[in-house]
Amino acid sequence: MVEVSDSPLDSAFLFSIEDEKSKIFVNKVRVDKKYLTIFDRAWSILTQILTNELQLSNWRTLTISGRSRALSIKLLTPYPKIYLTLIHDVNLDSNDFMKILMKHVIELGYKTKFETVGLVASEGYPIWVISETQQIDEYLFAISITSLLTLVERIDMEVAAGGVSTCMVYGNENLQLNVAFNPSRDLAFATTQRISGVDLNVDEKLQMMYANISDPILFNVYVPETKNPEREKILSELREEFSGEITEEEMQSLNIFDTETLDSLVNEIMSVARNFGANEISIGYLRKRMKLPAEVLHMALEYLISNSAILGRIGREKHSRKEILVIQPQKIRTEEDFATIQDIRQQVNDLFLPLDPILAQLPVIQSVVETEVISEALSEFQVLQSLSDTDSLFLHSADLRILASQLERSVMTISMLQEQVTEDQDNTVFVQELKERLDKQIEKFTDQRSSITTSAKKLHSDLLNSYRILLKLLPIPSSIKYNKAIDKISLVFKCNHALCKHFLYKYDDAIGWRKLIYFSQVLTLIESFPEGWEQLDQEKMSNIDLLFTKLKQITDSEQQITSLDSFTFLNELDELIVSNVERDKMITSLRKALDQSNNQVDYYSTFRQCNNCQKWYCSKHIRANDLCIYC
């Protein structure tokens, strides 16, 4: 683990504990209270996006990195929810959370309540352990928790307990061990404490529950003498269970060697090999994926290998010595697999790529089911949406304004100095000093000029790139009708196939679409503006044109910089950028337009852009490889 200094530079820690009703922030360091509200709101929005939009119900770590700072949130225990939030320098490794947490755990008073507190990974190694009242060896603590993890795995398998969140063990001398698992159960947060006396609340609850149980019938346990050999066998097997070790028989009694489990194990291995091109798979990973105890998995793998269901062997990783499954390219089984490979071979040949390395990564070909195709389309949409985020462009535009005002101040200083040199030319010593200052100022001006041109070039290219992505996300309308009075437009989107009559109709604010249409022409995605575009507010359109032309004129040449009358046009530069709000509005209204035509499909799967000519086509006239029927 990396050592973290007591107070990392530029970092702040928040520790938050929340249950269903409330959230408590423990603000230990330099975070102003007013930011807590902002932070809390941002956090709930992000959580909503992560859980609802991206379906990440089990998210554990979230890191947002900026230019110099990053915000990381990590779920430490699921109940009550304990999050550690760190605002840190981007250079600080957020894996150091645990080290920081340890300090906080002590600060929060755990030491007075608990004998031992520790965090253990499911593989059985301790991440950290604090023992205040007794010396507990980290390793011993981890071993004891690992027994518990095996127990939980087994109970979960037998009883289908669902994702186990907590496990508590009470000893006969009032030692209480509480273990909370994170949702993916690869971390166990464990505490031990002594409970002295009787817990009145518990007793009260018990009294309520048992109020109606009275006069229990007295009886004695009677174990009959038996000569039944089958019974003796069961008894001896069960007694072995109490020896403490998990025996092979016990494992077999778990009844996991059914075809279904074995099949899904084979599928898991094959899909890892196929998807990641891996020929070595960590046994620990398989154990987690399959939710099987290590011994059971081991036996299952040996069984599969001995029966040639998997070609490979169990080995050890060279450096870590961890157990791995080394797999060889698997046999091709059916004619269908051959056909699929043939198909891939054809496609790869088309791309003039060498085939063998790719085939080696495809030990078994699995057909892709419909749902996967849909989820791919959706995720592509989500990726495009996140790539078209324009917040950084607004920041860039603001930076450009700051640079411009610095440049203007420099120009003023230079002309003032020049005037003074002319006025005071008799005073040689003074003039000499002025000239020196003038030289320095000119040098500064040159630097500023070069940074403003670099910045303008960057913004210019970022702007065009953002439109390139945006125009993959949003189709270009084929015709426009503009109602100037309410500044709204109605748009028609047509499939670009000559005979296709498929179209989509919508009614919207003009703001975002105006920019989109202008830049689709700049990027020569369309030969001419859509039909009816001249009805758009021409004043606003020409303003976009003017701003963009001026931005392009900020080049390295001094002449061109000075030929720009002033940089005041930069104040309007944001007009060139489609904000995220405008973008989302356009997406939403397109979706709405589809809903109104009683079509439940997302527009993105109804209309798609050809990867070659970049025109939009309806799903009937675009092929699976995203090329239209003309390309």
Place this chain on the structure above:
Amino acid sequence: MYNSSEGFRPVLNEVFEQNSQVLMISLTSPEGLPIILLSREGSGIEEITDASITNRYAALVGASTSLGDRTLSTLSQETVRLIHVQGESRDIAISIAEKVITLVITDPNGSANLLAEKLTNNLKILM
């Protein structure tokens, strides 16, 4: 299965009736013999006599006890009194006493631990 297991039924039935969240109760002798296994089924409370099932639960209780003991003895040389596991779909508790081991499975909010401890306390007096 013990011949006398019938004697437990009225007590356990009452526990089922009074606590709608209880899904299963299994009693096992410390030697690992299944005593009785009652389960809430659609039609009511049923005693399960299929040896493969009762043995499976007895094995689970046995393994849990030994794994729990291993955990606690590593930490403080103690033996286990109660194991309580909370899952998303089940709440499970195993209470260990001198003469009987009680396994209680309830739905997630059933406080299986409280029931298991109380049952064990009641039953051990009776044995």
